[in-house]
Amino acid sequence: MKIFKELGISDDTIQSITEMGFTEPTPIQEESIPLALERKDILGQAQTGTGKTGAFGIPIVENTTKGSGSQVIVLTPTRELAVQVADQLKAFAKRKKLSTAVIFGGMSIERQIKDLKRKPEIIVGTPGRMIDHINRRTLKLDDVETLVLDEADEMMNMGFIDDVKFIMSKVPEEGRQTLLFSATMPRAIQDLVTRFMKNPTVVKTMNQNNSDPLIDEFYTIVKELEKLSVFTSFLDVHQPELAIVFGRTKRRVDELTSALIAKGYRAEGLHGDITQSKRLEVLKKFKNNSLDILVATDVAARGLDISGVSHVYNFDIPQDTESYTHRIGRTGRAGKEGMALTFVNPVEMDFLRQIENDKKKPIRALRPPSKKEVEKAREKEVFEKIGKWLEENDNEHTLEIAESLMTEHEPKAIIASLVNELLYSKEDDNIQLSFEKPLSRKGNGRRGKPNYSKGGQRGGQRRGGRDNFKPRGKNTNKRSSHGGRTSKQGRVFKDHQK
Numbered sequence: 328m329k330i331f332k333e334l335g336i337s338d339d340t341i342q343s344i345t346e347m348g349f350t351e352p353t354p355i356q357e358e359s360i361p362l363a364l365e366r367k368d369i370l371g372q373a374q375t376g377t378g379k380t381g382a383f384g385i386p387i388v389e390n391t392t393k394g395s396g397s398q399v400i401v402l403t404p405t406r407e408l409a410v411q412v413a414d415q416l417k418a419f420a421k422r423k424k425l426s427t428a429v430i431f432g433g434m435s436i437e438r439q440i441k442d443l444k445r446k447p448e449i450i451v452g453t454p455g456r457m458i459d460h461i462n463r464r465t466l467k468l469d470d471v472e473t474l475v476l477d478e479a480d481e482m483m484n485m486g487f488i489d490d491v492k493f494i495m496s497k498v499p500e501e502g503r504q505t506l507l508f509s510a511t512m513p514r515a516i517q518d519l520v521t522r523f524m525k526n527p528t529v530v531k532t533m534n535q536n537n538s539d540p541l542i543d544e545f546y547t548i549v550k551e552l553e554k555l556s557v558f559t560s561f562l563d564v565h566q567p568e569l570a571i572v573f574g575r576t577k578r579r580v581d582e583l584t585s586a587l588i589a590k591g592y593r594a595e596g597l598h599g600d601i602t603q604s605k606r607l608e609v610l611k612k613f614k615n616n617s618l619d620i621l622v623a624t625d626v627a628a629r630g631l632d633i634s635g636v637s638h639v640y641n642f643d644i645p646q647d648t649e650s651y652t653h654r655i656g657r658t659g660r661a662g663k664e665g666m667a668l669t670f671v672n673p674v675e676m677d678f679l680r681q682i683e684n685d686k687k688k689p690i691r692a693l694r695p696p697s698k699k700e701v702e703k704a705r706e707k708e709v710f711e712k713i714g715k716w717l718e719e720n721d722n723e724h725t726l727e728i729a730e731s732l733m734t735e736h737e738p739k740a741i742i743a744s745l746v747n748e749l750l751y752s753k754e755d756d757n758i759q760l761s762f763e764k765p766l767s768r769k770g771n772g773r774r775g776k777p778n779y780s781k782g783g784q785r786g787g788q789r790r791g792g793r794d795n796f797k798p799r800g801k802n803t804n805k806r807s808s809h810g811g812r813t814s815k816q817g818r819v820f821k822d823h824q825k
């Protein structure tokens with residue numbers, strides 16, 4: 328294991344990354360950084376959460392000169408990822424004082440135009456908005472020397488190939504460096520992308536010591552109608568610090584979010600039909616712990632790095648191994664442990680076996696918790712909550728209320744009634760989600776070969792959607808503050824199917 332200095336990184340940049348808590352390079356960083364510093368083209372593959380952002384980010388910051396125009400373009404498949412990558416690059420470049428701009432759709436273009444006018448050395452963004460700016464001539468790529476495609480295979484899956492080619496064609500060819508990174512690199516994509524590159528060096532650090540994410544992987548067989556109750560019973564038993572739950576469609580995400588809120592959980596949804604400002608707000612809330620459960624489509628599957636995500640649930644089994652790998656990779660990052668649980672409809676067992684085969688790793692079966700286990704877990708939670716509330720409560724008025732209650736009732740009876748509320752008021756067996764068709768060999772086209780051209784978006788849930796069910800009402804049920812369900816929203820899903 329080398330240290331950063333031995334990889335050829337300057338003291339300035341080493342200081343910046345040390346402040347971020349990076350003391351030694353991860354395997355993909357150790358191998359990629361020296362090559363990237365020499366301006367070699369790289370096709371980099373390493374597991375989720377093992378520092379690929381640093382593997383390209385540290386050397387590009389190192390090779391970039393302040394005041395020499397926009398020299399780096401980084402493309403990402405989603406807007407949230409663009410923001411995150413830009414933040415990380417900013418931190419790498421803190422000492423060098425390089426300026427960074429983020430360019431993505433759904434937000435004011437004026438502000439971005441202003442940012443671009445200042446010729447930031449590094450520009451991060453999604454392909455669509457980047458092209459908008461190129462066409463408006465608010466972005467010129469004459470000074471660009473390095474192009475990075477983070478989650479390259481996903482950009483191809485989403486049909487961005489022509490967009491990427493277009494952007495590429497605007498970058499001066501001479502001396503151009505292309506860096507391509509992802510945890511998954513299907514063969515077809517490799518063939519395709521290497522055509523853009525000049526003798527790329529393939530850097531692969533899969534299955535090296537200490538580079539395997541520490542994710543415990545499980546599945547549970549559950550019928551469609553029982554999914555919701557089985558899911559909440561797992562939640563009650565697991566008590567995740569933070570959880571991400573993946574649903575197959577936007578409608579699914581909306582319905583599941585509303586159902587969880589109605590049952591008293593602090594959950595919010597994230598998918599492509601939600602306004603961009605709301606999407607960013609939800610992610611922020613999730614990051615600063617004012618939300619426990621993020622319910623999302625595959626829009627949150629790639630690249631997002633949120634510390635504290637202890638559990639990933641595939642409420643619906645993903646349609647291919649790549650999607651599975653990225654989804655569960657939202658936990659078990661940077662050497663931390665995590666747990667992933669996939670719900671499998673009995674008719675979807677083939678899909679699970681295929682994932683196991685592709686990953687060459689068995690996924691263990693888990694039976695749903697028994698009623699008794701759930702009860703015990705909830706009782707424990709209530710016990711802990713009451714202890715915490717006792718410590719925190721300094722509201723004199725509530726003491727007065729307690730005293731007057733005690734003049735009329737037995738203390739034990741008062742407490743029992745409150746505990747009863749806390750334990751059982753969120754039980755609502757009437758909530759039903761709309762039926763979601765299980766994956767099938769014919770129907771949903773398992774491993775439905777993505778179409779590597781514009782318009783060939785797979786799955787439908789990424790861009791465009793099946794319907795526009797919107798969650799109603801705000802999450803007012805702060806589970807941690809009063810534990811009970813106060814609203815019955817979410818019961819009327821059937822009315823909103825289409």
Ligand SMILES: Nc1ncnc2c1ncn2[C@@H]1O[C@H](COP(=O)(O)OP(=O)(O)OP(=O)(O)O)[C@@H](O)[C@H]1O
Pocket residue numbers: 348349350351352353356373374375376377378379380381509510629630631632656657660661
């Ligand atoms: N050398 C390092 N030392 C300590 N922590 C690191 C190091 N490199 C990266 N990290 C941290 O590890 C986490 C994961 O890094 P990153 O997001 O770059 O992973 P990734 O490989 O791109 O994952 P994904 O495939 O999900 O995109 C981040 O929180 C990052 O700050």
Ligand SMILES: [Mg+2]
Pocket residue numbers: 379380477630
């Ligand atoms: Mg990444």
